[in-house]
Amino acid sequence: MKIGIVDYxxxxxxxxxxxxxxxxxxxFISSNQDDLIKSDKLIFPGVGEAGYSMRVLKERGLxxxxxxxxxxxxxxFGICLGCQIVLDSSEESNTPCLGLAPGISRxxxxxxxxxxxHMGWNxxxxxxxxxxxKDVPDSASFYFVHSYxxxxxxxxxxxxxxxxxxxxxxxxxxxxxxxxxxxPEKSGPHGLKILDNFIKGLD
Amino acid sequence: xxxxRIIVCLDVRDGKTTKxxxxxxxxxxxxxxxxAEDYYRQGVDELVFYDITASSEKRGIxxxxxQKVAEKIFIPFSVGxxxxxxxxxxxxxxxxxxxxxxxxxxxxxxxIISQGASHFGxxxxxxxxxxxxDKGKPSGYGIVINGGRTPVDLDAFEWxxxxxxxxxxxxxxxxxxxxxxxxxxxxxLTKMISEGVGIPVVASGGAGTPRHLVDVFKKxxxxxxxxxxxxxxxxxxxxGIKEFLKKEDIPIRL
Numbered sequence: 001m002k003i004g005i006v007d008y009x010x011x012x013x014x015x016x017x018x019x020x021x022x023x024x025x026x027x028f029i030s031s032n033q034d035d036l037i038k039s040d041k042l043i044f045p046g047v048g049e050a051g052y053s054m055r056v057l058k059e060r061g062l063x064x065x066x067x068x069x070x071x072x073x074x075x076x077f078g079i080c081l082g083c084q085i086v087l088d089s090s091e092e093s094n095t096p097c098l099g100l101a102p103g104i105s106r107x108x109x110x111x112x113x114x115x116x117x118h119m120g121w122n123x124x125x126x127x128x129x130x131x132x133x134k135d136v137p138d139s140a141s142f143y144f145v146h147s148y149x150x151x152x153x154x155x156x157x158x159x160x161x162x163x164x165x166x167x168x169x170x171x172x173x174x175x176x177x178x179x180x181x182x183x184p185e186k187s188g189p190h191g192l193k194i195l196d197n198f199i200k201g202l203d
Numbered sequence: 204x205x206x207x208r209i210i211v212c213l214d215v216r217d218g219k220t221t222k223x224x225x226x227x228x229x230x231x232x233x234x235x236x237x238x239a240e241d242y243y244r245q246g247v248d249e250l251v252f253y254d255i256t257a258s259s260e261k262r263g264i265x266x267x268x269x270q271k272v273a274e275k276i277f278i279p280f281s282v283g284x285x286x287x288x289x290x291x292x293x294x295x296x297x298x299x300x301x302x303x304x305x306x307x308x309x310x311x312x313x314x315i316i317s318q319g320a321s322h323f324g325x326x327x328x329x330x331x332x333x334x335x336x337d338k339g340k341p342s343g344y345g346i347v348i349n350g351g352r353t354p355v356d357l358d359a360f361e362w363x364x365x366x367x368x369x370x371x372x373x374x375x376x377x378x379x380x381x382x383x384x385x386x387x388x389x390x391x392l393t394k395m396i397s398e399g400v401g402i403p404v405v406a407s408g409g410a411g412t413p414r415h416l417v418d419v420f421k422k423x424x425x426x427x428x429x430x431x432x433x434x435x436x437x438x439x440x441x442x443g444i445k446e447f448l449k450k451e452d453i454p455i456r457l
Binding site: 146 | 297324
């Protein structure tokens with residue numbers, strides 16, 4: 001079992017790496033699509049700006065890698081920006097994105113009386129029982145830091161929701177793709193459990 | 204619902220933790236990596252490492268500390284102290300810190316805030332503000348730099364609005380007057396700044412009992428509270444403080 005981590009200069013790459021080391025996962029970090037396509041599972045991390053990040057992905061041919069990987073049926077885990085970029089588009093710099101999941105990344109509004117970014121620990125209410133939440137209590141808190149949130153066109157893909165002014169989708173799953181808006185690599189033992197669940201999968 | 208955060212601050216000099224009283228007479232109290240692990244196990248929400256190393260040749264030690272912390276604790280942490288350039292920021296972020304904190308350097312060169320935000324994202328850039336009461340300033344509070352020693356010609360409220368507009372993702376608001384007193388946070392100042400900006404505000408300086416944290420969340424509208432000597436020296440645990448806050452209906456992660 002080899003986990004590939006997509007390197008596109010995203011901000012939390014190092015944190016994901018240290019968490020995987022701690023979990024004893026067999027992984028490699030790469031920006032090379034020929035190497036990444038050979039992995040058994042893919043982690044698509046991300047902290048950054050959507051427009052810039054899509055440009056970097058395209059320059060490295062990683063936009064096509066992600067689309068091919070999705071079609072291959074092998075598991076993909078998107079984290080934070082990685083959860084927004086898999087949607088059709090983002091309101092951030094009006095960026096067309098990968099279109100693996102039907103939806104758009106919307107901006108939180110100060111008009112809702114909210115502080116932005118949404119930063120800190122917030123509760124994640126599970127919908128259904130996705131395998132990445134195995135042995136994770138419902139409504140446990142996870143660490144968020146983001147100014148945009150995923151809005152699905154088909155809400156039935158949602159696996160969790162979180163409240164911040166509005167109720168937004170904080171996790172979703174479309175076929176072999178699962179994505180979360182929070183940072184499991186920075187959410188203490190429950191976050192590590194989610195990463196471990198993805199690594200170990202359904203077996 | 205978004206929880207209020209408890210942040211433990213560790214002052215580090217030459218790779219060892221200290222806690223200062225009114226920024227003077229620091230005493231050595233331990234190994235920052237081991238202390239970070241202890242607080243992580245107790246359920247702290249976030250950590251801040253403040254590098255007070257005086258000599259530039261020993262600054263590399265801090266990067267080593269940051270790397271070791273990043274390997275062992277899986278919650279966000281920030282690093283401040285002596286960060287003046289994009290290169291300084293890059294070093295601590297690559298070592299594994301989520302956020303960098305600039306203080307005096309931002310007062311002397313506000314562009315560092317916008318440069319940092321555009322390179323690393325605004326969520327990475329924390330601006331630390333050392334504030335002292337000053338009747339001569341419009342808001343009644345002024346900014347001081349160099350560890351609280353030097354007043355500058357800046358109104359605290361105007362500076363907070365300015366750092367927000369330059370791209371700061373968070374403000375750590377430290378009251379020089381309350382710091383080290385253990386008599387409670389400066390509630391009036393915290394409320395004014397926290398309700399006046401659209402980014403999270405971390406209250407700092409003055410915490411002596413869990414009641415002080417209740418007050419700064421309820422009356423001071425703080426998004427997070429920084430504590431240090433309460434847990435380093437006075438025998439409180441993060442768990443105990445959180446249980447107290449929960450009983451007082453403060454939304455907190457247990």
